[in-house]
Amino acid sequence: MTAPDSPVELESQFAQWRRYVQRRRELAQPDADELEDHLRGSVDALVAAGLSTDEAFLVAVKRMGSLDELSREFAREHSERLWKQLVLTGSGTVDARSRRDLRALVLCAVGAAVSVRVPELFGVSLEHDGAFYGPNVGVLVLPWLAGFLAWRRQVRRPLLGVLVALFMLGAVAANVYPLAETSQSVVLTSIHLPIALWLVVGLAYAGDEWCSPRRRMDFIRFTGEWFVYFVLLALGGGVLIAFTAGTFKAIGIDPEVFLAQWLLPCGAAAGVVVAAWLVEAKQNVVENIAPVLTRLFTPLFTAVLLAFLVAVVWTSSGIDVEREALILFDLLLVVVLGLLLYSISARDPLAPAGPFDRLQLALVVSALAIDVLVLLEITGRITEFGTTPNKAAALGENILLLANLAWSAWLLLGLARRRTPFAALERWQTGYLPVYAAWAWIVVLAFPPLFGHV
Template sequence: MTAREDQDKLEAQFAQWRQYVQRRRELLPSDADELEDHLRGSVDELVAAGLSPDEAFLVAVKRMGSLDELSREFAREHSERLWKQLVLTGETGSPVADTRSRRDLWAMVICAAGAVASVKAPALFGLSFEDDSSFYARNFTLFALPWLAAFLAWRRQARRPLIGILVALFALGAVAGNAYPLADKSQSVVVTSIHLPIALWLVVGLAYVADDWRSSRRRMDFIRFTGEWFIYFVLMALGGGVLSAFLFNTFKAIGIVPEEFISHWLLPCGATAAVVVAGWLVEAKQSVVENIAPVLTRLFTPLFTAALLAFLVAVVWTSHGIDVEREALILFDLLLVVVLGLLLYSLSARDPLAPPGLFDKLQLALVVSALAIDVLVLLEIAGRITDEYGSTPNRAAALGENVILLVNLAWSAWLLLTFIRRRTPFAALERWQTGYLPVYAAWAWIVVLVFPPLFSYV
């Protein structure tokens, strides 16, 4: 590597460090300038002593004394091996860190208890899980996600205007989920139950990024948070399933059948509390899950690529069209969302300075395969809407979602191709994905608020 390349890489590391420091609310711009001057001076001394620029930068950060806690948090957000070795080792024992951890723990416990109280509150008004399943289907995320957003807003020290916006959006979601006269088996109930969690999760994203919502890096951090939260939540759900089976069978062996306790208390209360606990775990234990999530992404990306290619070959070979009934639409949309999730999370976990490699080409194949399936589904949906079947809430929602995904996947494929050919920087792909998040939010809110009256609440 030439001296010029070394210097460019070092400047990129300084820029990455400064961007992180500027997100800290307790540091003023003048503090960031002073910190960077101190860091640059230390790096210059270490380079003069014979270290390479990379080594000098890492050692200088480790030597920052009173800023060790800041260094550790920066290391948690960047998965490079050397960051963890040089910064995260021996991080326990800091009084500031211990105090903050205890405060976060108590905040999590309070918010989790609030989620549990919320999911049990409707029972006080005679609403049961058996007789009012559609109510709980529409509102389950309203019981849990506001408390997760509250925990994140508290941890980010969100300002009052942002808190007001969060409260207003969750209140709007509650109105949209309950004000319309929807029959239990209507298509609008299904559409609302699917899209309201998406809309509310992006409200949680607003709490996560706090006042840095314009920052592409902070939005990418939220994408990373989403993937890690999902992993923790699934692991807790699996553990909860094992616990439920254990309780049921052990108590049954002595003549007690705890079915009502499990179905009415353990599962709903555990699920809502787990939403908050998973968010706390991501915030507190990032150094652990960072090693798991990228491995899962690299494992499932080739598997999904092979599955999509096999499906496309089967479609061409058999000349069969795609069934676009409700279950099939949900399945194909879920498939495309999983593909998009794999792409997003692999981008969030990738070193932005690394050159294009084999995995990037594999991602391009995955995106192109998903794009081809999206086109096939769109053609089938458009054909059904224009023929004698007409439009329904399911088909209209699926049509809009597939158009939105088509635009995203098409431009993502182009950016991946140009990145692989070294004509576009990786940052362009990252900016495109993070900048597209408001599109998903807007569409989800349109479906939740506009579709039920538009289709006469059917």
């Protein structure tokens, strides 16, 4: 057995501290090396003064101060890094890897843009055939995103075969059933198939480490950062479309058909891949936006949910569980889950429980209470009027959210009371992702025949 004060044990402590430091992307590698040299010097001095290596390490880390403060200090001293990250390269030269990435980006972005127009060759109109494009949009675009990420990760052939098979399964599920345009299953497939295929993209992102909770959490972070970049691209694209429409109309040319049927759909499809490339290449620039928004909106959503629960008790009103209301409540619960996920993704795992953790507990408990009310209403309507695809899907989704939120509340309570480690909450959330994927595939594959393609 290794002695507590052995050099091996000390190096293990340094390695753990180094991994912790590297989570802070405000600190470049030279900064981390500088901090480690300073820490090692402090430990050596304390050991020479008579402390044990364990004591010396703890005292030196304590003297170094808060890593948050150190990160902010380095960010202030090296603020020019932010601007250098906003361009392709900092030196004006492009290395071989960057050129390969750009070529792969262009290929996949063009492939995604072209894919949304290919059905036109077979008589399918983007303008009139929403029943086709709704279920198939993920099948047309997301394989290119997965391909780009798989290429960057250099995934092995077995996993590549799995990715191809899952996307082919999605294509079959979107097109094999004889569904009318007014079918509820068209809407359900349009919602659930992109979710299922996005988690297939997660397989490409994580590569051979999908079973690792750390890599799953990385994919959750990637999703938030991708969303931020995609929204920014969409805002820029909206300005481009507005200027294009205005300038061409000024000379008597109406570009509406080109904008609506070509620029907008092709640009949006290409933007899905470009946003992922931006996350991969420039994630240090805006990677903290999602956690910052989480900090801002968590108290606001908590107040709204608590006010809603008070109103329900005060008025004794039931909840409308028609389709639009079901979608609204499910989106609300998903937003709550997103707030929880992104606060977890940015939280210092070694930090003690604080007021924000208790605020999150209140948010999750409020959402849990609303979920119970919705489930009671759905169950009552199904018992009284029978089931429909929409109600069955909502019932299953709310049961899944109920299980997730209930155990999350229990873990947050343990965290707030300092009886449960933060890692348990992180493992629970990342481990639950396959459950959502499985349910999405069930809705896509089993619901249409189960409900007679209604």
